[in-house]
Amino acid sequence: MSKPNYLSFVQPDFTPFEIDCGRIRGYQYAGRLEVELAAGRLTREQTLEMYEDMLIVREVEDMIVRLRSGAYDPLPGYNYRGPTHVSIGQEGTAVGACTALHPADRITSTHRGHGDSLAKGCAAIRRMSEAELRSRVPGSTAGGAALLEEALEDHVFRTIAELFGKDDGYCRGRGGGMHIADFRIGHLGANAIVGGGVPIATGAAMALRYQRSPNVVCCFAGDGAYANGVVLESLNFAAQAQWTNHLAGDRPFGLPIIFLIQNNLYAMTGRAVDEILGVRHLARRGAGFADNNLHAEVVNGMDALAVFDAVRRAADLCRAGLGPVLLDAVTYRYYGHSLGDPRVEYRSKEEEAAWRAVDPIDRFRAALLAAGAAAESDLAAIEQRVRDRNTRAALRAADAPDPKPEEVLKFMYTTSRCDAVPEPHRNVRVLDAEAAKVKRDKDGRITYRDAIKEGMVEEMLRDHRVIFYGEDVAEYGNAFKLTKGMLEMFGRERVFNTPISEACICGTAVGAAMAGLRPIVELMYMDFALMASDQISNQAAKWHYMSGGQTTLPLVIRASVGGGKGYGGQHSQTLESVFAHIPGLYVVYPATAADAKGLIKAAVRDDNPVMYVESQLLYSEKGVVPEGDHLVPIGVADIKRPGRDLTFVGWGPAILDALKAAEILAKDGIEAEVVDIRSLVPLDEETILRSVAKTGRCVVVSQAVQIGSFTAEIAARIAEKAFDELDAPVVRVGAKDGIAPQSHILEAAFLPNAQDMVAAARRIL
């Protein structure tokens, strides 16, 4: 393989020209049921299954509507507490799409996702082998059709149980209808953040591409999402030239993803037509992201067959490496945003009647009869079966046990770790083994910067699932030359530049982790993490829990702190306290080269999402770092200097200042102990408390501003758990409660230093 690097040569060329956006076509499907059957694209059984699946969706949602008014006869008076974002009217889109997908294809969905979830499950279950079916209903003794029926009923039951918040629900009552997921059939989660699932789907598609998988991702999202930044970032991310041009080496392959817009015309209540969008057809978005318009077309979402046809063709394109594909399926939501929405403020009764007149289920039923695919009695039998099945499932769900209150935190974090790499992932190809090699000085020392790289490189050599991407990390070797040589060593398949799309960088990492990779992503400055805060805080942090432990999120987000370099307010923030406040994330911040390497390696191997914070101030600090497998366990503090009179506890660059402060105090015979927590989450409370028990005095230090800082968390825990050990109040040293200034004079006044720590120590000695 040739070197992956390339140099641009774009000539100035200002010849007048016109952009021809080509054509985006709509409602071109002219098929009918008879035609699909005759062409063999659908069997009679499949059409009946589609009819049944649409009914299953509608029955569950109709049940929700009735439960809300006490009118669901099988459960009179049942107190349904869940959300009520029903998709009644949109069944044709969900079922049409899922019928066109393979069982192992993935979907992501939305807060209005009962239909997608039920349809994907039904479609997958109907194609399962007997062994696969049995694994879904382990207790069953049935076989054949009866086993299939049990699996379908179990699917409906687990869905309803999740809506009811039960322990038997798909997500063990942790997710509910807005976050329902079934990873076994490729459902990577409904998402209650509008647009939040789109980068996840994109990341999953990126993983499928990397894994050479034959599968595709169908990303369901509404019209409202297509005005959201991260969705537009995702469209661009998926359409990047580097997936398909010469940079892709021997396998140019577009991301296998179908962006399926469930365009029900209303972003909650914002009107997609005439009000909150500038385009009449969202399919136009395709023209903004790829010269092929992302194969965009407008599809009749009320016609399951039209959606089936479009998704089948789109999936074929994706499987051929010609993705991504954008489908704008126009459909309609009969009810409001939720059942609390009376709809009368923003749309007319006449409009609703007109859309109900083209109901996808009624139309499909008529088509089945017209095509002679089913007799009236066949359909009546299906309808009865759906109703009865739903009744049984609902009764069972209502009686099912609630999750145990004492297990409220179960599934917050996983204890699993990749201690041994499974065989297929050990096979790692290296282009240039020397390119990213780190050289030690005569004392065996390397810089903090190189220690991070060495850790990443070792983990990428160890496990093929580890990939690394971010802004300017490839040829340029990142903004701080930290990743220099990694592209040359591993190739662009595993080390690549991204667009400046922080939300999408983090979101794709979530999707890739869900799909089996172990990505490391880089945020050039920690300040930019705020651009990605939904993906970090609502997605990466929450999916293990919200899925009831179905998935793990083995990903690392490296965030570099620029404080101390005179970069001003938007490039200098020490924000780890913000992310330590988000349960579900691990947050680490090494202070030395050895810890930098040990922690990045541990982070990569951990199955929890890890926010790995590093300081540009420390990049050139040198230390002795063991070669090879040197791991620092996450959640274990380190005593950087022992002492008996006073404890400095903190993390990051403040540790170096604390060590200096300890030196100064030592001249007066005061022996300060310096405890480097290294991990904010999980926090090694025991080591801190033990040190405080020894010294009786504690100064908590960091470079973070004081207000809301994690230093306060540590101080509070000491006060709570070691009160009787204290000889003086716990004090804190941090940056001033302000914004990092550019002037180095001002910044020196802004940031804490060793003298501040000495002064704080003397106040309590």
Add this chain to the structure above:
Amino acid sequence: MPHAVAMPKPGQFTEECTILKWHKREGDPVAKGDILFEIETDKANMEVESFYEGTLLKIVVSEGGTVPVQATVAWIGQPGEAIPAAPPPPLAPPAAPIPPPPAAPAPAGPVVPAAPPMPAPAPVAPALAPAASAPATTAAPARLRISPRARRRAREAVIDPAPILGSGPGGRILERDVMAYLAAQGYDRLRISPAAKDLARREGVDILRLRGSGEAGRILIEDVRRAIAERPRPMSRMRQVIAQRLTQSFTTTPHFFVTVSADLTDLLKHRRRLKELGEPYTVTDFIAMAVVLALREFPDFNARTDGRQVWTFSKVHLGLAVSLDSGLVVPVIRNADDLSLRELHDTAAALVEKARAGKLTPDEMTGGTFTISNMGMLDVENFTAIINPGEGAILAVASTQETPVARGGTVEVRSMMKMTLSADHRLVDGAAAARFINAIRKRLEDPAVWRAWA
């Protein structure tokens, strides 16, 4: 606007009171004059009536609560009326750990400021400075400034950290101070049985204060038990007041004492005769009468001074010291100089009975101008008394004893009673005291005098 019901100030010197019992509940209708609640003061229990009509909207201080006088204890108004937001009343510290009385009396002594002349004396003489006691009774005991760590070390060592001098900020006792103290106290050489140490820890006994009775001074469990038994107990509120007032008086008033013996042989005979006739008089009644008459003759003894001014009272309000199990009270016979012996007797008897029942009102215990303390029943030859604050003298009356007395050259056995006058030397001198006490004696020895009384 609802009315705030305040804790009354039942006596001149009352700083705080405890609510014993509520007679109304929240929501009950209240008429003017209804009994709202019952309080315990430092002197007695009393019932408090309502000044207001309406509904008892809220009880702020519940039964058992002790608050300073004038603090709001309840609200009376119309149902549904909003109660104004107000800080909760400062609760006085619970009764058990009563702070020690102030070590030194207030330098000013009596409350009356010296410079501006005092307005006409109130019927109830202000005698003692309430300010002298205020800080001690209402403020919490000074909090020991000690770090949690040092406190724990002290607890582990089973010592009381209070005597340790703190070297930390604001004098906070730090661990090093505890360690230095232990070293200085020879803590390491202390020998104590584990059981003794354990008991001492549980009971909060400072083992440095123990003397071991075991071998080589080893502290044993009995030593701890003894220390627990001998631990100081808080004084009752009544005794604290007694202690404070008498200390005040005895340390700020220059007392001198004059003793005489009165021959009561004839008076006793007369009294026996009266008794046989069904008259109830006691010896005290006669003494009281004699004192009242003598006071009219010697008004300097019906007076008080603060060392700069002298208040001479125009009426005699005679205090009678009554000993109770719980302490001493001094009910006051008002306008004793207007009373006949019979009236004196009846008033005294009623007051004594009320005192024994704990039913004296604060007004019945204040405002005396002269006091008699009679220990005649207690078989004492002689004693001296401490002048009641706000008065100028007190008469201590001892038991009557059969005594051989030389009379007209022969020895006779007579019923002799010693009386000792304690007087404020700032007011009067010895010669006046001698004349005064002999005037009393003469009245008791002269049948012509007391036959006129009864």
